[in-house]
Amino acid sequence: MTNIDSTVLSFNDLSLSIPIIKALKNVGYESPSPIQAKIIPFVMAGRDVIGQAQTGTGKTAAFALPLLSKINLRLTTPQILVLTPTRELAIQVSEAFQRYAKFLNGFHVLPIYGGQEYGVQLRQLKRGVHIVVGTPGRVMDHMRRGTLKMENLTCLVLDEADEMLRMGFIDDVEWVLKQLPKQRQIALFSATIPTPIRNISKKYLNKPEQITIEAKSITADTVRQRYVLVNRREKLDSLTTILESMTFNAIIIFVRTKVTTVELSEKLAARGFACATLNGDITQKLREQTIKRLKSGKLDMLIATDVAARGLDVKRISHVINYDIPNDPEAYTHRIGRTGRMGCEGETILFVTPREKHLLRIIEKGTSKKIERMSMPTAEVINQERIQRFKQSITNTLEVNDNQLFRKIIKEYQNETGYSAISIATALAKLSKGNEPFLISEKKKGERKHNSFGEKGKSKQARPERGMERFRIEVGINHDVKASNIVGVISNEAGVESRYIKNVTIHKDYTTLDLPNEMPRNIFNMLKKVWICGKQLNISYLSEKLKTKNKKRKKPSSKKKKHTKSKRKRSRKRT
Secondary structure, three states: OOOOOOOOOOOHHOOOOOOHHHHHHHHHHOOOOOHHHHHHHHOOOOOOOHHHHHHHHHEEEEEEEHHHHOOOOOOOOOEEEEOOHHHOOOOOOOHHHHHHHHOOOOOEEEEEEOOHHHHHHHHHHOOOEEEEEEEEHHHHHHHHHOOOOOOOEEEEEEHHHHHHHHHOOHHHHHHHHHOOOOOOOEEEEOOOOOOOHHHHHHHHHHOOOOEOOOOOHHHHEEEEEEEEOOOOOEEEEEEEEHHHOOOOEEEEEEOHHHHHHHHHHHHHOOOOOOOOEEEOOOHHHHHHHHHHHHHOOOEEEEEOOOOOOOOOOOEEEEEEOOOOOOOOOHHHHHHHOOOOHHHHEEEEEEOOOHHHHHHHHHHHHHHOOOOOOOOOOHHHHHHHHHHHHHHHHHHHHHHOOOOOOHHHHHHHHHHHHHOOOHHHHHHHHHHHOOOOOOOOOOOOOOOOOOOOOOOOOOOOOOOOOEEEEEEEEOOOOHHHHOOOHHHHHHHHOOOOHHOEEEEEOOOOOOEEEEOOOOHHHHHHHHHHHHHOOEEOOOEEEEHHHHHHHHHHHHHHHHHHHHHHHHHHHHHHOOO
């Protein structure tokens, strides 16, 4: 086992190339994080490594910095391949490579993922790239087409391997590993090391050095974690109250489904909050624009699904609200990892309904951290915050230099009417706020005791859950398809979190499954054309199939009735 100098204090001590050191100074990085200090020497030495660490620890830089230091810019075929579970993370990692390679002239990195036109990717691959970052399915497609060549590959990075396992990509990952040159370096990063991941490391990695960064070393200490107990019907009102009571820089509100992102955004907009949505239906161009606005301060509030939980790195995010509780500790960790990054302080609030208390206990056990319970802000707190915001808006307006016209009008009005300046300002304030009360009164206690926590006694197979719809795809047992294949391809191509792909039932020549309802037409049409196991999905609504079958069944029965009726008439005439 190679020894590492634990006294590493700066990036200068890690044998990185001069352009990379220059780029680090440019972005303001002074000293390496624990995982960077431990991983970089091994990667620089060409060793296979396993890095076990949670999100927000700086692992992207841990492999990007040394690999860039060794890159050969004269070669135009890929030297490094990074596999990621989601397109969002692929883009994030690509951006990181680009940022660290600022002073490497002629450097090219290319993200490739499902949902993007092949033409764009093919042109850039033909032009020549040094590093490819992609999702397993799209990488496999390019390798099979011969458009992604591996002969000059020196290193493969598996980023968030446990997530790829959870999303059903592990077979795809192993297929890629089999195509690699014999002489290559592998760096595997994962929050956990389950048995399938360990088996892959034993099979394909050469005497890897394993580096584990304990949970206590991540930024969790800089994040205040709280939860609030709410009735499902009162979640929106509770969210509004909390937003009104606190001061935040930028905030992400996590929900379960794409539909909810839109609905919640509309409802918050109606209540005076400006926000944007981030989900799997958003085009890549719009997604990038939204994140850019969030980073620049032009946008302060984002409503997002778990699609945004991985790979989103915006330092100014001060708060994360889990409007819908995640189903497991890992998802929770990734969500709250969007704040409190790189030593900054952050705050998270978790909404828990009475029926979700068991999920709270699971999260606390999985994260080994007790989450603090919070009380709903009082009317006094909210009113004080409203007053402060109103005062600040006055200050902001006074600092603008183009108020001369209004100054002139007010002076004229004062001379004409004799009202004092304070009386006029008061009237204008009242006018600006409309008829709605500016301050609120304390709510009376004794809300309704009953709840609306969903229907009881429903069979999971009998009908889809609330918010879900059943679909049919034209691939089944006869085509050697597995549930993991189906979940993986739909998750990656449609941007649907695997946990929301439910009740996958494989029949001989077709499969039924449940997906979040109100699927956008463009996503639906795209899934029709997706191939798996040599077959197009050709997805359709199961209800439509059933309607068609029922129509076919009804036709002969109606004819029968008419025939019987005519028989009766003839028999009556005879008598």
